[in-house]
Amino acid sequence: MVEGSQFDTLILGIGNVLWADEGFGVRCVEAMNATYAFPDNVRVMDGGTQGLYLLPYVEAARRLVIFDAVDYGLEPGTLKLVENAEVPKFMGAKKMSLHQTGFQEVLACADLVDHLPEEMVLIGVQPEELEDYGGSLRPRIKARIPEVLEIAVERLVGWGIPVVARGTGETMRTESGILDIQRYEMERPTEEQACRLGDIRFLATGV
Secondary structure, eight states, X not given: OOTTOOOSEEEEEESOTTBGGGGHXXXXXXXXXXXXXXXXXXXXXXXXXXXXXXXXXXXXXXXXXXXXXXXXXXXXXXXXXXXXXXHHHHHXXXXXXXXXHHHHHHHHHHHHXXXXXXXXXXXXXXXXXXXXXXXXXXXXXXXXXXXXHHHHHHHHHHTTOOOEEOOGGGOOOSOOSTTSHHHHHHTSOOTTTSOXXXXXXXXXXXX
């Protein structure tokens, strides 16, 4: 159990924003937190690539919504909703990214001690590009975020959780640094300027 936790519903974004569409889950949870307000029993969390560090949060949750980029073998941009016992199968279906096997292990560990959430929903997108270090979401992947949020809100309301849209003046920015998606995309060098092995913004120079 997470010390001092009062939540029973966890909305979790998984992924790495530095690898193009791999960051889909994190961008979804950022958008979710910026767009909607939730009661105190709901925790909205950027899980990044933390793997087993997420176990206490998963064990504390009775209901779990996961956003992620998942290789379903479908057309890029395709959304797919997977529920309950089927979720771990898709989280580790292919070792296409650094975080997926780690989160499959999180679910396996929670199951081992009989602390899996009673309800689990994975809302995933088929990625288009993963091998672009420093790149952002591809346009057709980014375009699916509003639909993903609608699906998540519908499920949360179905669970009896009140979801309130934030007013214009109270929109919450979840990332104010260089990884803010607007700044991240705006400041990226052009293809002609960028190192094709990575983004020059993240390459260390000198010792």
